[in-house]
Amino acid sequence: MDVMGDKATLYETGRFVQPSDRDGAVEGAEEAAEEVRRRLAAEAGDVEAMSVLGAMLLRRGDLDGAEPQLRAATAAGDRAAANNLGVLLHQRGYADEAAGWWRIAAVAGSAAAAHALGRHHRERGDEPAAEYWLRQSAEQGHALGAYALADLLEHRGDAGADQWMRAAAERGHREAAYRLARALDRQATDEGDDGADNGVAQAAEAEQWYRQAAARGHQRAALYLGTILERRGELKEAGRWYLTSAKDGDARAACALGFLLRDAGDTESAAVWWLRAAQEGDGNAANALGALHAERGETQTAERWYRAAMDAGDVNGAYNLGLLCAEQGRTAQAEQWYRRAAYAGHREAANALAILLLQVGDATGAEPWFSKAAEAGSVDAAFNLGILFTGRGEEAVALRWYERAAAAGHTEAALQVGIARLRDGDEPEAERHLRCAAGGGSAEAAYRLATVLDARRPPAPAHELGESVHLTKSECEEWYERAASQGHRRAQVRVGMLAAARGDVVEAARWYREAAEAGSRNGAFNLGLLLAREGSEPEAAVWWTRAADAGHGRAALRLALVYARRGELAEGQRWADRAVSLGPGEVAERAARLRDALREELSA
Secondary structure, three states: OOOOOOHHHHHOOHHHOOOOHHHHHHHHHHHHHHHHHHHHHHHOOOHHHHHHHHHHHHHHOOHHHHHHHHHHHHHOOOHHHHHHHHHHHHHHOOHHHHHHHHHHHHHOOOHHHHHHHHHHHHHOOOHHHHHHHHHHHHHOOOHHHHHHHHHHHHHHOOOOHHHHHHHHHHOOOHHHHHHHHHHHHHHHHHHHHOOOOHHHHHHHHHHHHHHHHHHOOOHHHHHHHHHHHHHOOOHHHHHHHHHHHHHOOOHHHHHHHHHHHHHOOOHHHHHHHHHHHHHOOOHHHHHHHHHHHHHOOOHHHHHHHHHHHHHOOOOHHHHHHHHHHHHOOOHHHHHHHHHHHHHOOOHHHHHHHHHHHHHOOOHHHHHHHHHHHHHOOOHHHHHHHHHHHHHOOOHHHHHHHHHHHHHOOOHHHHHHHHHHHHHHOOHHHHHHHHHHHHHOOOHHHHHHHHHHHHHHOOOOOEOOOOOEOOOOOOHHHHHHHHHHHOOOHHHHHHHHHHHHHOOOHHHHHHHHHHHHHOOOHHHHHHHHHHHHHOOOHHHHHHHHHHHHHOOOHHHHHHHHHHHHHHOOHHHHHHHHHHHHHHOOHHHHHHHHHHHHHHHHHHHO
């Protein structure tokens, strides 16, 4: 699915078109002509021209040329020139003299100068003076002043910071818009955790501010906007914002763009962006490159990128190195990398380390790592602790860990809790956990749940093959069928029995055969019964032979009877002997009588 759009859309968007050399030449010529006009006017005594010319030269970095023009305009009372003269002197390193000119301009009403003067006082630690001048600038509508005031108040923990941050954002300050969005995002998360509806509105407003900041070129805002859109499934637009941020140099956006491209099936383009991000020190991108090369079988390159991720401070790099070494059978090295990641707090590495130690017989060493991983939130580790304590016979401790894993949604843990509750006679709790496990895809849980429900059904008339007669499918049969469809052999046999009870011989035979071919001796025996009833005794004997060879006593007795009827007394006696040894008791007793009778016939 081409969710990202074509590459022309993604990589050649007009947003990134650079001006041509011809356009630049035209702009340069116009600027030179403007400078000549301003210089002529300034030489003629035009104060505004002096101020503008000084500002032009200052922007170009020509401080020596700008200073006399700005001083002349300042002397004539131009407040913009006084502000720019302060900027020039600040650049030369004369901060105190610069502050003097800024003060003059600020008193004269220059919001820009008030902002500069406020920043000057803040840099020197004079926060009261800084707040005074920044407030003067902000109240005149100066976006930079409002942002600087908000930053100062936020640093002090003043509640008024939000008001001025919003004011700066509304006046077009992109960093203010980004910070306001981040604050709203955090509040939305907190509100969402508390279950309040207000979080939705705050999240929506945060997105709007991210969008405004991103549209003004804020690379981190573009990254967060892309993340929001990706989470919502708007992948094409998310990719555009990731691309915007990545092209502006944000490594995290480049990494995110790589994952988006990979999910769209374009692994080659994904690798390009991961490479760019990894070269900028993004550990997540380095891990992604490592995984990509590992999938291709390029283990040395994969290892190099995992090491790069680790060097970038991403603990997943050490964990992935452990996985890579374990796959190659380099157990000692795998243990080394797992330990490194585990000591750094990587819970899955701690679990993997414990499994590795368990595999080499060090159960004592494994237990604390399982515990550490489980306490850090690893569901698999909690389940593994349950297995560990079960193996030691500490069922109560094992059950506590199984319950913890089950509460976090671990399917097999829920199955183990269900089995334990059945054993304790707590059928309601057993059913609850078995339903969770069966819903999570456990065939064994589906089968056991079906048996619990089956046991509650009222008794029904017996079918001639021993199955109960039910005309419609019950819930228990639906669970049997779910388990059977997942390959559970006992469930397949039971579904076959229920189908036979309904008179659906074809369906019964299908399930018996599937179970028998998978190795179920009961399936083979029941399939033989069904075939014999339908008049296919030779084929039935084939399945009974398979069942008897697998240890099914009743199948051996059926074979003894078949061969006895055919007159093959020695073969009948052999199968009767086998039935006696296999049992159960009732079968062994009947088989013994048949064996003795056949022996008498043979000796007569």
